[in-house]
Amino acid sequence: MDSENSESIDQQSPWHIVIVGGGFAGLRCALELAPHDNIHVTLLDKNNYQQFHPLLYQVAASILSPTNAAFALRDMLRNFDNVDVQMDEVTSIDLAQRTVHTAAGNSFSGDFLVLATGSRVNFFGIPGADKFTLPLYTLTDAEKLRSAILEAFEAADRKPDNIPAGLLNFVVVGGGPTGVEMAGTLSDMLTRVLPKEFRHIDPARAQVFLIEMAPAVLGTFSPASQTYAATALKEHGVQLRIGTAVKEVTPNEVLLSDGSRIPSKLVIWAAGIKAAIVPTQPAAPREPNGRLKVQPDLSVPGFDDVYVIGDLANATDSDAKPLPQLAAVAQQAGRQCARNIVASISGERTTPFVYSDRGILAMIGRNAAIAELGKQHHELVGPIAFAAWLGVHLALLTVVRAKFEAIVEWSWQYFTGEHPGQLIDR
Numbered sequence: 001m002d003s004e005n006s007e008s009i010d011q012q013s014p015w016h017i018v019i020v021g022g023g024f025a026g027l028r029c030a031l032e033l034a035p036h037d038n039i040h041v042t043l044l045d046k047n048n049y050q051q052f053h054p055l056l057y058q059v060a061a062s063i064l065s066p067t068n069a070a071f072a073l074r075d076m077l078r079n080f081d082n083v084d085v086q087m088d089e090v091t092s093i094d095l096a097q098r099t100v101h102t103a104a105g106n107s108f109s110g111d112f113l114v115l116a117t118g119s120r121v122n123f124f125g126i127p128g129a130d131k132f133t134l135p136l137y138t139l140t141d142a143e144k145l146r147s148a149i150l151e152a153f154e155a156a157d158r159k160p161d162n163i164p165a166g167l168l169n170f171v172v173v174g175g176g177p178t179g180v181e182m183a184g185t186l187s188d189m190l191t192r193v194l195p196k197e198f199r200h201i202d203p204a205r206a207q208v209f210l211i212e213m214a215p216a217v218l219g220t221f222s223p224a225s226q227t228y229a230a231t232a233l234k235e236h237g238v239q240l241r242i243g244t245a246v247k248e249v250t251p252n253e254v255l256l257s258d259g260s261r262i263p264s265k266l267v268i269w270a271a272g273i274k275a276a277i278v279p280t281q282p283a284a285p286r287e288p289n290g291r292l293k294v295q296p297d298l299s300v301p302g303f304d305d306v307y308v309i310g311d312l313a314n315a316t317d318s319d320a321k322p323l324p325q326l327a328a329v330a331q332q333a334g335r336q337c338a339r340n341i342v343a344s345i346s347g348e349r350t351t352p353f354v355y356s357d358r359g360i361l362a363m364i365g366r367n368a369a370i371a372e373l374g375k376q377h378h379e380l381v382g383p384i385a386f387a388a389w390l391g392v393h394l395a396l397l398t399v400v401r402a403k404f405e406a407i408v409e410w411s412w413q414y415f416t417g418e419h420p421g422q423l424i425d426r
């Protein structure tokens, strides 16, 4: 529906809701609005799929295929005649008119506008980081990474007596959950896949380094969990460089703040994100952390019919602390936003968003994980946490087929040690 069409909405016409971004937040909002007959939704995303970020590192490590970590939006919304999906990039937004303009030259106006564009990778201006590292934020990133890892194995196997310096040094930058999961799983891949499948390579030549500038990995977890994670990573063969920042990345090495250098041709960037801002007119109010300011009900101050949800929003808890940028926060915000829109349409008051914290998790590698469950963050580690991680991520998957496929792939990989998705994508 374009702006001209939406202008003609009258009392009998459905209310038109334009949602920008079909990720965890925007998709959940669309799914909650869809059963309402008096509502028509236009969901815009620059991709035709929802990316399931928590599983991207498993695509990079050849455990899952891309179709296990990204799901077609049209397919997920196919049963709702009142939901239109458009693959198009939104390039500017008029808040007062609740109108978005797209790269394809279209405009969409709604009675309500929902902004849910998420985050994008942040290189913090570190020299060489944007040119010579591979980030892990999108499905495309994960596929590129998978190919780069496998290319390195293949190149080393072709000339095992003349492996270029750093070819098998894999450096992961950032010791948050993404970096820890990537480093642990990659290290498992070196111990389980290399000896069996790349038999000409001496496995001792391959190493995984994890660089974290803070004094501990997993900054948002408890000190006990951080200690467990550091020990488990070392047991899984990861070389930790804690309290050390990356100063520069070149095509052949990583320079660290302690003056040391790690020769490497494959540096994985998992060190940070920033809000994926689309220019708005007038400028939407931002917090110092770059996220957009929202009122307790998730609407933009001064624009009651414009909502911001997910990573883009600086929604806060009861202590006014920004909520973490997590899938669960985004999904719950998407649901609350839909409820508030329905309430507004019905002439009722909107209600504040209250995040129900069910905990945080991180996978380190085979049988090693950390779960801090419930609001009190009760700690679990080891195989029980490993099982909890699997269960929670299955629950987060919206698509039933994906749940079945993930169970099959994880079980297969667990018992056989195989990484079946080892395809180099050229």
Ligand SMILES: Cc1cc2nc3c(=O)[nH]c(=O)nc-3n(C[C@H](O)[C@H](O)[C@H](O)COP(=O)(O)OP(=O)(O)OC[C@H]3O[C@@H](n4cnc5c(N)ncnc54)[C@H](O)[C@@H]3O)c2cc1C
Residues within 6 Å of the ligand: 020, 021, 022, 023, 024, 025, 026, 044, 045, 046, 047, 049, 050, 051, 052, 053, 054, 055, 056, 057, 088, 089, 090, 091, 116, 117, 118, 119, 136, 137, 177, 178, 276, 278, 309, 310, 311, 312, 325, 326, 327, 328, 330
């Ligand atoms: C590698 C990685 C691992 C993670 N692991 C976990 C985890 O284990 N557990 C957890 O809870 N959270 C995890 N997160 C965080 C979680 O993925 C985010 O908090 C969540 O995706 C936020 O949801 P969102 O809807 O705000 O953004 P997204 O899910 O990123 O969705 C944003 C959507 O907007 C679209 N978009 C962006 N700009 C435009 C535009 N201009 N026009 C049109 N469309 C646009 C994008 O294509 C995307 O589909 C992880 C994040 C990453 C990067």
